Amino acid sequence: MIASSRYATYFHVHLVSDSTGETLNAMARAVCARFENVLPIEHYYALVRSPRQLERALADIEDAPGVVMHTIVDDTLRTALEEGCRRLDMPCIAALDPLVSALSRYLGAALTRRVGAQHALDTDYFNRMDALNYAIGHDDGQGGAELDQADVVLVGVSRTSKTPTCIYLAHRGIRAANFPLVPGRPVPEALTRLSSALVVGLTISPDRLI
Template identity: 50%
Template sequence: MIDDDNIFHLHLVSDSTGETVDGVARACIAQFPDVRAHEHVWSLIRTDAQLARVLADIERNPGIVLYTVFDSDIRRKLEEGCRRLQIPHSHVLDNTITMMAGYLGQQSRGRTGALHKMDEDYFNRIEAIDFTLSHDDGQSAWDLEEADVVIVGVSRTSKTPTSVYLANRGIKTANVPFVPGCPLPPELDQLKKPLVVGLIKDVDQLVSIRKNRLRQIERGEGGDYVDPVAVRNEVHQARRYFTDRGWKIINVTRRSIEETAAMIMATMYDRRGH
């Protein structure tokens, strides 16, 4: 339990979508497990009237201000307002951009929303997300060859969220459940292009997660689905199945979705020689 003394106000200000400052803020907050941020998210701040509301809220709730504002006039006024209120503030990309500018011998363009322009990469991500959603939980097995990654795993190993995470990075990902007694799509054994990854998890954690899931959906006792002996056999069968086919196996116990996805991406790029 985090007491009130360890809760602080964190203002995230952006003249674009705010995804960059939000991601940096979360990565930084994770280094301080004993505190919690009360986030005030301000995106698409592009006028003086919008900025006035931001500064008024900062004055009412002083804390820390992190921002990605590239419009020089709005940025100057935000920084002046923070200095007037004696509020610590930082542009989260300044040091990195300055370092890169020095190394490259070029000035940065200061483009608002540069990460989100509708270019080829943007449309590739949209295509990957569409593909991933239509190939969730064993759907559309007939064109798995079009995937970049195919995830196979026992129930409750975070196949879907890992797939969506990868899709948001432009990686077409399908996922297929490994269910004892149910044959997997024959197409899996014929794949040439996609990286196939098998996900498993420690039995005790798997049983605990499955029991909690059954409570949430009010589905009774669960039988073999939560029986430790049956689950152990299931995980053993899955590991043996994956090993026999030479698939990459990842034990996702104590791994976040981001860590699992990073391992998959590293394996995929290594396989492609990148």
């Protein structure tokens, strides 16, 4: 029994945001840190502002059952996400709702429906947004023509967390792209022509992959 307590419990947590996702990311990490030997496998869905984007997120959520946390403002998208999670029998947590409701009652003030209202429009903010747009546009081998603009390029087989890592880096203003490594398929020629980007290979153990 003593030896078994050393093993960590892994679980999937899906973070769905209609903005950069920084607030949700910080909240999820703060909560998970309260539990010993519990390690979240984080999946990021930033800038989710259309039904099509939400459908893609729900498809990924279905593939990796776990906990869904969100900061979606739009009522239609919120309802679609909650109904999708209900259909998949997964908990769906509106992370900011308890705080917003309490402050609304205390202040007697109306809520803003503006997405990303907490972000100041400074240079760092625009850099992060640009990095996020770049990461989304260069996910899974897309956007090869602009690959030389990347700060970091991640390569690895499927399920080595290339996309979540790119989104994480983008939150810090780092332009990151990723390429999948597929058995029997040669490495893309665009990778061999890079001169300034840092190319990083991601690996995963067979046990973790299973």
